[in-house]
Amino acid sequence: QQQVKQSPQSLIVQKGGIPIINCAYENTAFDYFPWYQQFPGKGPALLIAIRPDVSEKKEGRFTISFNKSAKQFSLHIMDSQPGDSATYFCAASKGGGGADGLTFGKGTHLIIQP
Amino acid sequence: NAGVTQTPKFRVLKTGQSMTLLCAQDMNHEYMYWYRQDPGMGLRLIHYSVGEGTTAKGEVPDGYNVSRLKKQNFLLGLESAAPSQTSVYFCASSFGGHEQFFGPGTRLTVL
Numbered sequence: 001q002q003q004v005k006q007s008p009q010s011l012i013v014q015k016g017g018i019p020i021i022n023c024a025y026e027n028t029a030f031d032y033f034p035w036y037q038q039f040p041g042k043g044p045a046l047l048i049a050i051r052p053d054v055s056e057k058k059e060g061r062f063t064i065s066f067n068k069s070a071k072q073f074s075l076h077i078m079d080s081q082p083g084d085s086a087t088y089f090c091a092a093s094k095g096g097g098g099a100d101g102l103t104f105g106k107g108t109h110l111i112i113q114p
Numbered sequence: 115n116a117g118v119t120q121t122p123k124f125r126v127l128k129t130g131q132s133m134t135l136l137c138a139q140d141m142n143h144e145y146m147y148w149y150r151q152d153p154g155m156g157l158r159l160i161h162y163s164v165g166e167g168t169t170a171k172g173e174v175p176d177g178y179n180v181s182r183l184k185k186q187n188f189l190l191g192l193e194s195a196a197p198s199q200t201s202v203y204f205c206a207s208s209f210g211g212h213e214q215f216f217g218p219g220t221r222l223t224v225l
């Protein structure tokens with residue numbers, strides 16, 4: 001049972017475009033929704049995260065939109081750059097400080113063309 | 115601060131061999147985790163620990179054992195390696211409050 005579904009699997013966008021990656025979750029006990037960025041040969045690194053009491057969060061060029069009723073959230077990258085080319089994972093964790101770990105989506109391989 | 119470190123970085127095993135992966139963190143984090151990453155599968159939780167001396171099973175624990183004898187270290191053991199355990203293994207730690215910090219990974223191949 002895949003608790004966090006991510007789409008698309010891969011995405012190619014021209015420099016300056018706005019790639020959008022979508023995730024949907026099933027477990028209503030989830031209360032923390034991070035996005036991780038991973039470059040080849042490296043571990044994932046936290047990019048931005050949101051809790052379900054807000055509908056949008058921005059950090060620099062990265063924005064999370066959250067729709068609690070639809071159980072969906074998405075990542076938007078404004079003014080995308082070739083350096084943003086990476087694999088992006090959405091994830092979710094439950095209350096209690098996320099002690100029992102993150103549930104990840106399967107990832108989106110993003111390429112930003114110059 | 116080194117953050118989260120993992121040893122070894124690469125390893126090749128033959129089926130049936132055993133090995134231990136070491137994770138160390140210098141951030142005084144309470145929570146530690148082991149994930150495996152396979153192509154097209156994202157990261158899946160193997161085992162985790164919420165404090166020294168504690169361990170718990172994650173989503174895919176079969177074939178693995180763990181120990182957390184010291185707060186800063188979390189060991190992942192494979193008693194009898196199988197080709198299905200070929201993967202990249204990531205350790206992560208967290209102070210509590212969800213944000214997890216990941217190590218650089220160990221690439222394991224089981225022949």
